[in-house]
Amino acid sequence: MALSRPIPVTVVTGFLGAGKTTLIRHLMAHAGGRRIALVINEFGDRGMDREILTACGIEGCGDDDIVELANGCLCCTVADEFLPTMEALIHRAEPPDHIVIETSGLALPKPLVKAFTWPEIRSRVTVDGVVAVIDGPAVAAGLFADDPAAVQALRAADAALDHDNPLEEVFTDQLLCADMVIVNKADLMDAPAAEAARETVRAGARAGVPIVPAHHGAVDPAVLLGMGMAVESDLDGRPTHHDGPDGHDHDDFESVALPMPPVGGGHAGPDALAEALAPVVTAHRALRVKGTLAVPGRPMRLLVQGVGPRVQARYDRPWRADEPRDGHLVVIGLKGLDAAGLARDLAAAVAGPSEAVREAG
Numbered sequence: 181m182a183l184s185r186p187i188p189v190t191v192v193t194g195f196l197g198a199g200k201t202t203l204i205r206h207l208m209a210h211a212g213g214r215r216i217a218l219v220i221n222e223f224g225d226r227g228m229d230r231e232i233l234t235a236c237g238i239e240g241c242g243d244d245d246i247v248e249l250a251n252g253c254l255c256c257t258v259a260d261e262f263l264p265t266m267e268a269l270i271h272r273a274e275p276p277d278h279i280v281i282e283t284s285g286l287a288l289p290k291p292l293v294k295a296f297t298w299p300e301i302r303s304r305v306t307v308d309g310v311v312a313v314i315d316g317p318a319v320a321a322g323l324f325a326d327d328p329a330a331v332q333a334l335r336a337a338d339a340a341l342d343h344d345n346p347l348e349e350v351f352t353d354q355l356l357c358a359d360m361v362i363v364n365k366a367d368l369m370d371a372p373a374a375e376a377a378r379e380t381v382r383a384g385a386r387a388g389v390p391i392v393p394a395h396h397g398a399v400d401p402a403v404l405l406g407m408g409m410a411v412e413s414d415l416d417g418r419p420t421h422h423d424g425p426d427g428h429d430h431d432d433f434e435s436v437a438l439p440m441p442p443v444g445g446g447h448a449g450p451d452a453l454a455e456a457l458a459p460v461v462t463a464h465r466a467l468r469v470k471g472t473l474a475v476p477g478r479p480m481r482l483l484v485q486g487v488g489p490r491v492q493a494r495y496d497r498p499w500r501a502d503e504p505r506d507g508h509l510v511v512i513g514l515k516g517l518d519a520a521g522l523a524r525d526l527a528a529a530v531a532g533p534s535e536a537v538r539e540a541g
């Protein structure tokens with residue numbers, strides 16, 4: 181029996197909120213009949229990306245083809261969770277044509293790629309390429325350069341910590357492992373900012389790695405898939421901060437899942453709600469906010485997405501009959517997040533001004 185060709189795997193990495201899920205949604209919508217399986221990993225107590233992808237209504241984004249590994253970090257749980265998942269995909273009656281892995285925004289891609297050298301899967305899959313998605317405006321604004329305020333906040337939370345910017349460490353590792361870098365959110369940058377982002381990426385990535393600007397992750401699948409890099413055989417040229425025997429931990433970051441009240445009637449609409457949430461997110465220095473809220477009298481759930489100070493809210497799908505309409509927000513930030521304060525301030529913003537107060541005003 182002829183041995184089948186190894187299944188190509190694309191690893192999509194990039195910091196929290198850079199646009200990985202958005203890029204993958206675009207990829208699935210333009211897959212051109214390719215059968216793509218997704219493996220999604222999130223840092224946080226409740227996985228949202230699978231929900232966002234399955235709610236997108238795109239043909240090919242079927243439930244069966246999306247495997248979620250929530251509650252942890254792929255690069256740290258490779259043996260326990262990742263290998264069995266890959267083996268199950270490989271041994272399906274109809275194996276996928278391509279596998280896309282979305283790492284958590286805090287994962288270091290190299291330990292994950294290393295797992296592809298494990299004998300269980302080595303001959304059956306190959307890493308076609310590592311794609312790093314970058315939040316262009318955040319890079320241009322210097323979020324990933326050593327930010328004295330962020331480092332100070334971290335030190336205040338744990339005096340024993342003597343790190344440089346932990347955001348910078350994750351960012352650098354992701355860039356150094358990439359075969360292609362997507363500088364996303366082009367719509368939020370003017371020409372000098374786009375040039376600054378590109379220059380930072382060029383300085384941090386390996387020589388010759390293509391840098392592709394994108395808006396809402398709209399990159400032609402022909403560009404993303406089929407790079408043929410066999411990355412698992414080319415690990416030496418991809419340095420990482422965490423090549424030691426102990427792997428790495430995520431002590432620099434933490435996430436909290438907070439129950440939220442129904443959205444108050446005093447908000448004029450999703451944009452007004454997003455505007456009310458933004459100052460809370462900024463005041464608490466949250467890096468990422470994601471979740472769904474219930475709006476009384478509305479059959480649709482309200483999806484909230486915040487990346488740094490930018491918060492958006494939109495109705496994404498009707499609540500299912502079998503799910504409780506309990507709003508929640510997951511917040512990820514540097515260690516030392518004030519969970520009680522966040523719960524209080526976010527809940528107050530969600531509840532908003534009462535209609536009576538608004539009318540009186």
Ligand SMILES: Nc1nc2c(ncn2[C@@H]2O[C@H](COP(=O)(O)OP(=O)(O)OP(=O)(O)O)[C@@H](O)[C@H]2O)c(=O)[nH]1
Pocket residue numbers: 194195196197198199200201202203229284285364365366367368394395396397468485486487492
């Ligand atoms: N303005 C603008 N917003 C974008 C763009 N791409 C993504 N977004 C928004 O940025 C937010 C985060 O996008 P995601 O695709 O969820 O980012 P992610 O990297 O998967 O996030 P994590 O899974 O939390 O790491 C969402 O609100 C997106 O709609 C873009 O090109 N322009």
